[in-house]
Amino acid sequence: SQQGEEDPQALSIQEGENATMNCSYKTSINNLQWYRQNSGRGLVHLILIRSNEREKHSGRLRVTLDTSKKSSSLLITASRAADTASYFCATDGGFKTIFGAGTRLFVKA
């Protein structure tokens, strides 16, 4: 079964709004990563948060991790049309990394 599962599956917002995507997982992890994929292109690494961290920022991105709830969220603030893409969480349990099915974000100009 999938380790990381994103929610929602799809999200449509207006430019300038914030976008929040969630990821839930089942077993203990060493770290959790978020990736972006533009249509038909390769995945781009956005941010990695380790199991002993609770929050991390990178530009307009904010990631939180709650290991007690086995969940993470990715917040994109002041979204732009260029943020339109699929976003994946990936959980690393030490043995292998498992990618979720992704959230499709559409930002309307």
Add this chain to the structure above:
Amino acid sequence: DSGVTQTPKHLITATGQRVTLRCSPRSGDLSVYWYQQSLDQGLQFLIQYYNGEERAKGNILERFSAQQFPDLHSELNLSSLELGDSALYFCASSVGNSGGAYGYTFGSGTRLTVV
């Protein structure tokens, strides 16, 4: 440009055929990973090589094989192709033997269409 180079970008072939996908990792990265992405299966890990040795195996079919050469480039061989093998095939690389520890650098993928 991520630094990971995959060729070819597109491939169309018939059922039953064999194809080879090629990947050159980012400079300095020793690990190469192969992933298959299809609409109904998401991103599936196939296999990992680290410095020429097979390191981990995922959901790789027996019809598929891979290797990593001394110059660290890798090839994924797909044989007896079926319609269901149509997908995007990604190569990723990482510095150490665990991309999960620091993150992966992905190539732009090879889109395989089996007709």
